[in-house]
Amino acid sequence: MNELRFDVRSLRVFEAVAKSGSVSMAASKLGVTQSAVSQAIMQIEELLGTKVLDRARRPMKLTPAGMALRRHGHNVVDEMDRLLALVRASDLVNRPEIRIGMVDSYAATVGPAVIKEAIQKGNQVLLWSGLADSHAQALLQRQLDLIVTSDPMDDSENLVRRPLFTEPFVIVLPAARRDQFRDGDLRKLARELPLVRFSTRSHYGALTERYLRRCGITAKRHIEIDASDLVLAMVTADLGWAITTPLVLLQNRAHLNNVHILPIKGPPLARTIYQISRAGEYEETGEFFYQASRHVLADNVLAEIASVMPVVSATLHLN
Numbered sequence: 602m603n604e605l606r607f608d609v610r611s612l613r614v615f616e617a618v619a620k621s622g623s624v625s626m627a628a629s630k631l632g633v634t635q636s637a638v639s640q641a642i643m644q645i646e647e648l649l650g651t652k653v654l655d656r657a658r659r660p661m662k663l664t665p666a667g668m669a670l671r672r673h674g675h676n677v678v679d680e681m682d683r684l685l686a687l688v689r690a691s692d693l694v695n696r697p698e699i700r701i702g703m704v705d706s707y708a709a710t711v712g713p714a715v716i717k718e719a720i721q722k723g724n725q726v727l728l729w730s731g732l733a734d735s736h737a738q739a740l741l742q743r744q745l746d747l748i749v750t751s752d753p754m755d756d757s758e759n760l761v762r763r764p765l766f767t768e769p770f771v772i773v774l775p776a777a778r779r780d781q782f783r784d785g786d787l788r789k790l791a792r793e794l795p796l797v798r799f800s801t802r803s804h805y806g807a808l809t810e811r812y813l814r815r816c817g818i819t820a821k822r823h824i825e826i827d828a829s830d831l832v833l834a835m836v837t838a839d840l841g842w843a844i845t846t847p848l849v850l851l852q853n854r855a856h857l858n859n860v861h862i863l864p865i866k867g868p869p870l871a872r873t874i875y876q877i878s879r880a881g882e883y884e885e886t887g888e889f890f891y892q893a894s895r896h897v898l899a900d901n902v903l904a905e906i907a908s909v910m911p912v913v914s915a916t917l918h919l920n
Contacts, residue, residue, distance in 0.1 A: 609681045612674045614641040615653065619671050622660030645670070699886055702729040702736035702748040704805075706829060707874060709852040711749075714897045715890065724886070732827070733804040740877065747878040747887055749894070752804040754877055761884075763876040763891045764920035766898055768846050769913055770809065770870040772863040775839040782842075785863035787818050795823030795841035797832050805872070809844045812870045829853055836860055846872060847906045847913050854909070862910055873920065895919060 617627035618638060628635045646652055653667035663671060699719075703712050708730040719726050729736065729745060733752045739745040741757060753762055772785050774794075782790055790796075791813075798820075799806035806827075813820060823841055826832050829849045833856040836843050844865070850857065876894065878887045899919060907914035 609678060611641045611645055612678050614638055615645055615667075616671065616675060616678060618642060618654065618661070619663055619667065622662070624661075698725040698727055699883065699890075700727045700729070700744070700746045701890070702731070702739055702745045702750070704733050704736070704750055704874075705730050706846070706848040706852045707749050710848055710902050711894055711897050714901065715893045718893050718897075719890065722889070732802065734802070737877075740879070743879075746883050747876065747890060749874060749876050750804070751808070751872045751874055753873070753875055759880045761878050761880050761887065763887070765874045765876055765891070765894055766903070766917065766919045767871050767873045768848055769916040770812075770844050770846055770865060770872065771850075771910075771913055772865055773833070773836050773843045773845055773850070774861040774863065775836055775842075776859050776861050777839060778842070779861040782863070785866040787813070787816065787865065787867060790842055791818050791820040794821075796820035797823065797835045797841040797843045798825040799829070799832060799843070799845070800825055800827035803827060808872060809870070812844075812868075816867060830856075833860065844870075847910050847917065848874075848902075850910065851902065851906055857909060862912055864912060864916075871916070 614627065614631065614633075614637075617630050618624060621627050621630065624635050624638050624642075628638045631638070642654060646654075649666060649670075651666045652664050653670055655662045655664050655667075708728065712728065712730075716726055716728060729739070733748075733750040736745060736748040736750055737752055737754050737757075740748050740754075740760075749765070754760060772782075772787070772790065774782055774790075778794070782794075799809065801807050801810055806825075821841075824835055826835070829845065830853050832843050832845065833850070833853045835841060837856050837859040850860075850862065876887070876891050903917050903919070906917060
């Protein structure tokens with residue numbers, strides 16, 4: 602029964618020693634101690650009843666038995682690697698797919714790192730980006746399992762809402778208008794420059810329109826767009842001003858050198874980003890994505906926003 606103790610791990614250790622000619626170099630390559638390597642070689646020699654290394658020579662050489670073991674043992678290791686890859690691939694194929702919707706600004710900034718971490722954990726992910734309203738409907742109709750959105754869906758029941766972070770809305774001006782509008786006075790802006798609007802079909806655009814109405818401000822209707830990169834491109838081209846958020850600006854960081862960012866003067870306007878899922882479903886997966894998102898936000902995204910947009914750093918926070 603001793604032959605059963607001749608495992609693939611020992612063969613891997615032997616192969617590393619045979620290739621490098623050194624116990625210490627093999628140990629370093631494998632990330633183990635020299636003692637562990639020596640014990641594995643001694644175990645092989647005990648099971649075979651013969652030496653596989655000529656230790657009297659430097660670098661160490663293989664004995665005839667060692668050469669035969671390396672020639673045939675290499676095939677065993679390769680076959681085991683193929684078997685493990687096949688089993689892992691089969692397991693991945695049979696895992697359930699998690700379907701996630703994210704608003705564009707979140708998908709482009711936080712999404713890549715979170716999805717990468719999920720895939721490394723063996724999850725299969727289908728990602729939708731786009732408008733929050735379409736994601737909300739897709740969640741309720743069971744087309745999506747989890748969404749990241751600025752719409753808390755307060756009118757819907759049996760949902761798990763996890764707040765992620767809150768960010769303020771800010772004013773974005775063409776860089777050339779920096780001196781003309783220094784104080785972020787919305788009324789003055791609305792009188793003198795057209796507003797490049799986000800489409801009111803989006804939760805984001807509707808939120809800013811309601812805010813302007815509450816403040817009694819009527820901005821010139823000029824351009825209405827449902828893509829944030831186009832809104833920033835229009836502002837950069839000096840076609841007007843916009844109300845947006847730091848996350849959207851980070852998504853479109855290529856425009857940052859050509860715009861001027863101001864805090865809104867007056868009643869505060871902010872949005873909270875939520876992770877929302879159906880109650881009683883994907884609870885473990887939902888918690889994983891929530892914690893991964895908070896980790897990415899805290900360690901990467903919020904720090905980058907604070908670096909490139911210090912005017913808003915004090916008003917950004919995790920929930």
